Amino acid sequence: MFSGERAGTVAALVRDAALLDFPAGSRVLDLCCGPGLFLVPLAARGHRVTGVDLSPAMLRRARAACDAAGADVTLVRADMLAHTEPGAYDVILNVFTSFGYFADAADNLKVLRNAHRSLAPGGRLLVDVMGKEVLAGWIGRPQAVDLPDGSVIIQRDTVLDSWRRLRTDWTLVRDDTARTASIHCFLYSAAELHGLFTEAGFDEVECFGDFDGGPYDQHSKRLIVRGRRPE
Ligand SMILES: C[S@@+](CC[C@H](N)C(=O)[O-])C[C@H]1O[C@@H](n2cnc3c(N)ncnc32)[C@H](O)[C@@H]1O
Structure with missing residues (x-):
């Protein structure tokens, strides 16, 4: 980001x-x-x-x-x-x-x-x-980003409340541990x-x-x- x-x-x-x-x-x-x-x-x-x-x-x-x-x-x-x-x-x-x-x-x-x-x-x-219209075109495909130190960040988006809001979860996978953080926002x-x-x-x-x-x-x-x- x-x-x-x-x-x-x-x-x-x-x-x-x-x-x-x-x-x-x-x-x-x-x-x-x-x-x-x-x-x-x-x-x-x-x-x-x-x-x-x-x-x-x-x-x-x-x-x-x-x-x-x-x-x-x-x-x-x-x-x-x-x-x-x-x-x-x-x-x-x-x-x-x-x-x-x-x-x-x-x-x-x-x-x-x-x-x-x-x-x-x-x-x-x-x-x-x-924008909601743009997001509708690609949402649902999990996205993974490889970091230089060998860890991976996986992003998943979930539509909530009849397309009023979105939850985004980021999972950082490093060695044998995984940590997840989430944010909610209006669409x-x-x-x-x-x-x-x-x-x-x-x-x-x-x-x-x-x-x-x-x-x-x-x-x-x-x-x-x-x-x-x-x-
Ligand atoms: C997605 S980042 C974007 C940062 C920056 N605009 C950029 O282009 O890189 C959102 C930022 O909003 C800040 N933020 C979240 N809630 C806030 C609030 N209630 N008041 C002020 N800043 C806030 C976060 O700390 C974070 O730095």
Whole structure:
């Protein structure tokens, strides 16, 4: 999930992708920044960058990555369910399926309302998830990834609650031991996530299938929804 290979892909995205092309000096919040793969390239483009995450371990990794790159980035430990900084940002990113984590649907809507509040008028929120329509095309096939140390990670997905939610189980098999971790998250179709953005107060809501601004259709790998806080 946070491999060196992905770091290179993210750096190229931030450099080239149309949806990530903001005026230099923009105030950008990476909400659920994880180990900071987006933070360093965003700072390198001259933006004023903040990363928020709940996990101290992730924030430590993000701090190490920013320090190693000499990137001046503010890091904040906070829960996206509560975090707001009224009017503080031009852009808020929530990427790589960092949305839909709360068991109560109203709480996920609250995350969008919080982001709306933290944007300056005219500012934009981008949420990047695996769309329900895309997931339906490949779900059910267990996926295995071989790690350099010889261990294997197996991912299995289970659809829950009539396609409202998904459980993902990761099993790490190392030597003769196996450990499993699971997360649950809501699944959204393009229409559903578009509707949530509108309910949270965003206008100019659009759905894309990639960060280049391609359409969300049967060829898409991701669902990216972008909305604007009205002026
Ligand atoms: C799938 S990872 C994505 C990380 C990063 N956006 C990326 O592209 O690599 C999701 C992140 O959300 C963070 N997270 C989970 N629940 C959170 C919450 N309630 N508030 C803030 N961050 C949270 C996790 O710690 C994790 O770093």
